Amino acid sequence: MGKTTFNISKNDNFSEWYSEILAKAEIVDLRYGVKGFVVIRPWGARIIEKMYKIYESALRATGHSSVIFPAVIPEGNFEKESSHVEGFAPDVFWLEKKQGEERLALRPTSETAFYDLYKIWIRSYRDLPMKIYQRANVFRNETKATRPLIRSREFHWIESHDAFASKKEAEAQVRDDIVMTEEVMHKIFGVPFLAMKRPEWDKFPGAEYTIGSDSIMPDGRIIQQPSTHLISQHFVKAFGLKFKDDKEKDRVPWLTCYGPAMSRILASVISVHGDDAGLVLPYTLSPVQVVVIPVGKEKTEDRRQKTELINKIRADLMKDYIDVEIDDSEKRAGEKFFYWEMKGVPFRIEVGAREIEKGEVVVFIRDTREKVSVKIEDLAETIKNFGAEYDERLIARANEDFASRIIDCSSKSEIKKVLDSGKIARVGFCSCDKNGKSCAEFIEKELQARVMGTLASESETTEDRGQRTGKKLGKCLFCGKKANVVVYAGKSY
């Protein structure tokens, strides 16, 4: 007899749950045998494809065009900006050098590829703003332990590289990038996050500043999702980028970049929404939104009627662009139910003699496990409404969990307790410029946690927070100096 539940508790043993779900729901295959590289199987690839589609239409709606760059970057380009090289060099996979040719890097990120062409493409203020993205896989030689989709040596992302005539426009783009993360990753994929301005010591190599979005996994670990950067003018000058303004005067453009990684966001989608019966996919992202399963045994005549009804249901749903699949395989009905629940398909419809007779079907709803009777003629409309409600429920549940995991702390022992219980500590901290670095190192060493940064979209003061919670956050708990900023700290992958 087949196993009828998935039966690993996500909350008790997230790590095991995550590994099992990736295998059982056929998201990835780890048997390729190269550390940090995984095969993404059809079910995973179809989800990622939907994510790309949504993200890319959001980018196009904000004036971006797509481009396809080579996967290799000549060493000379890569080395033009010193802090970028310093930051990325240890991660680079170099290709074997061919005699008489320049050494090539497999791209770890593509600023140094794009800017080499931007030097040619950007001539005049009329060429600006230039907003271009590419869908790409990038490679980083991760030396720490890798985890599929979370920390890999290859990831599948979108990188947008934008150029503007003024700093003001570039900074507006950075804010727009955060809005896009909110609109897509949070409001469609259901993954809540904090947009964090990174401390000086943790910004992108070559950036003036970096804003990262941090999500949390069920075990309390922070996972960095899309980050956006205002590129430093030093970087811009290293590439010799300039343009003529409307008075024919030479000026230097301002650059931003943004990098949402679909494979990594998928890790969050799986982890945030899944339950002890398997995946729970947002209706919008599920490769199959409705699965139809024939049930019962009957005479030939009735079977013909059943097939007709199932085909009619499929046609009706497809007319409304609902992704539907019929499972008429030889498996027993119970096994099919288990299989599609584990795959995270939002709705299951069973069709048997009773349904033919009554003209209505029972819809099983994956997240709440409710069963609802729906008239066949109303099915497409009802599924669309149910789908919207389904995603709202998933987002609300994720938000509630996320909010409950941020705790103000006013002592070191409190921070430790909060971090050990899978939460994020919000604390008063001396400073996020280089002066705060030693306190951050202390947090890293003593508490195995990372200072994520300060809130990017609003400024929080220790006084405000203190008033809200009655806790004293006015002093840095690590050096005793005045706390000038409110930072968030968490354990990370």
Ligand SMILES: [Zn+2]
């Ligand atoms: Zn301090």
